[in-house]
Amino acid sequence: MNKYISEYKEIGIYAISAIFVGLAVGVLDTLFGKVLIFIGTFRDSYAGYLIPMLPFAGLFIVYMYKKIGKNTNKGISLVFAAGNEELEEIPKRMIPLTILGTWITHLFGGSAGREGVAVQIGATFSHAIGRKIPYKNASKIMLITGMAAGFGGLFETPFAATFFALEVLVVGKLEYLALFPALIAAFVASFVSHFLGLEKFSVNLDVALSMDGQTMLKILVLGIIFGAVGGLFAYMLGYAKRYMVEKLPDLRKRIFFVGILISALLLMFHMGRYSGLGTNLIAADFNGEIVYGYDWIVKFILTILTLAAGFQGGEVTPIFSIGSSLGVWLAPLFGLPIEFVAALGYISVFSSATNTLIAPALIGAEVFGFDYLPYFLLTVCVSYVFNGNHSIYGGQKTIL
Incomplete structure (x- = not known):
């Protein structure tokens, strides 16, 4: 009986932590995503003025990372290093730096995405929490949980976000212990970002096909x-x-x-x-x-x-x-x-x-x-x- 109590207690701690991670990351994803949408619209209206400034924007990004970023310019590589236990702690300063750097890149026309930032936000935030949980592999489980929250909050595809976080670190191995908290965090983050008005891309695909x-x-x-x-x-x-x-x-x-x-x-x-x-x-x-x-x-x-x-x-x-x-x-x-x-x-x-x-x-x-x-x-x-x-x-x- 004590064994089951201990197991359910561990599950409960991860679940509560996942809810907290999902709430926080959902808010951060919404802020990041909404500003990025505004930036894209603004850039398209003044493309002829902003795009020529891209090289100088790049110099500012380099200066910013050199002054306060240290090794955080490695970005998502740090997340993978932490997930594969090659790095003990992800620098927390990476969150504001990667957000600001991505906003600048997009404002001046760089052709880039956004999921890397969302995953870094979630992973950095949750990995720090995981290091305080007194269970084996807690930091890795929580890192995966945060990755799922970051992806889920941004794209509002919680099932896909969960399995993306489980699959992407190591090809051929799924960290099943992280499945439950990752699923919770992805759904909570997705709900929060949707509630706060972050738009989800979806298409009502209406085609008639037969699997012949x-x-x-x-x-x-x-x-x-x-x-x-x-x-x-x-x-x-x-x-x-x-x-x-x-x-x-x-x-x-x-x-x-x-x-x-x-x-x-x-x-x-x-x-x-x-x-x-x-x-x-x-x-x-x-x-x-x-x-x-x-x-x-x-x-x-x-x-x-x-x-x-x-x-x-x-x-x-x-x-x-x-x-x-x-x-x-x-x-x-x-x-x-x-x-x-x-x-x-x-x-x-x-x-x-x-x-x-x-x-x-x-x-x-x-x-x-x-x-x-x-x-x-x-x-x-x-x-x-x-x-x-x-x-x-x-x-x-x-x-x-």
Whole structure:
């Protein structure tokens, strides 16, 4: 009997901690997300004035991190290091720095995401709590819990957020002890951010399909293509980071001169169409607006340049836009509904680039509808296999 009391007590402590984490991270995600939306709208209104200032914004980011950031410019790599027990404590100053750095990057046109910031917020906050809980692996369990809260609060996809946090640290191993608190934190953070008015992206996908042999074959081929593109993105991002460090080891020079190149390309290609998150491209993909066949390629290149140069932000939302824009281009070639193939690309390129399997399928279900989950599972399984075992997260471990 004492054994069960002890176990339920531990579960209860994690559950209460998860509720607290979900509440706090949900509020922080909302603040971060709402300001980011405002920044994106403001930038689009004055793109011609703000985008040319991107190189100087980069210099300010470098100065900010050098003065007060110490090693926090490593960003999400610190989260992975802590999750794999290679780092004892995540510096708390990383939260305001990564938020401010990402806001600046987006204000001046950098092509970057936002999930990295949300995950860092949740992980840093919850890992500190976990270090005070007197149970084995408490810090790791709480770190995963915070990652789920960060992702769930920002995207309001709590099931996907839970499994993303469980899957992403180590490929081939799920930390099941973290499942319950991660689920609680993800749902609480998602509820809080929704209650506070942070908008959720969702599409009422309404297409008639049958799971016949021909459709399955088309989805398999699409999965291979999406898997190759996601794997290539992850590989090229890692390669670009290493190459730029080798050629321009001084971060100030790197971010300034590459920033000039990025600014020029952003202005050259439709005056800032490829700035920021890429949500404008996603909206175009699912609303029947103008989509160029090269949208996904340009967004692919500019996102890699932005992040490799040293600007702040995540990769996931640009990856969503790359996948959905590629899907729009491929749909007529396969004779499938445009919105459906865009949805497959949205989740499958994400699966491939992050080397995760369950979370992307659940993102598809939570964003586009659970009725299509069998199709999502099929394409994600294929894209996961054909990604070349690459990941945008350099700190991700793999168990063979």
